[in-house]
């Protein structure tokens with residue numbers, strides 16, 4: 001019984017492997033076109049008025065929070081050394097999304113904070129110190 005139906009390219013009709021929808025030549029075109037389209041959509045989305053407004057509002061909030069902050073807002077026990085030696089190492093027990101949400105920072109920035117590559121603004125230190133390991137009692 002002959003059941004092996006010949007499969008052809010959707011665009012030009014050349015015969016293709018049973019697993020493929022396009023021949024090699026057309027596949028290149030199709031892939032390039034869909035990539036270009038996706039890139040265009042991405043650009044449009046990130047430059048939409050809504051996205052611009054969101055971005056500038058986030059920046060304004062961050063700047064306002066920084067301006068409003070005073071070193072005296074830090075509790076006596078909390079200083080750069082305490083952050084570095086006591087708080088930062090504990091962030092390894094906290095997930096990146098949790099840090100990102102608590103501090104209102106981006107995922108990549110939260111990742112760097114967690115890894116100790118960046119030190120968040122002092123106004124964030126207290127939120128960081130609020131984390132407690134589920135196993136440690138102190």
Ligand SMILES: [Zn+2]
Nearest residue numbers: 009012023026
């Ligand atoms: Zn083709």
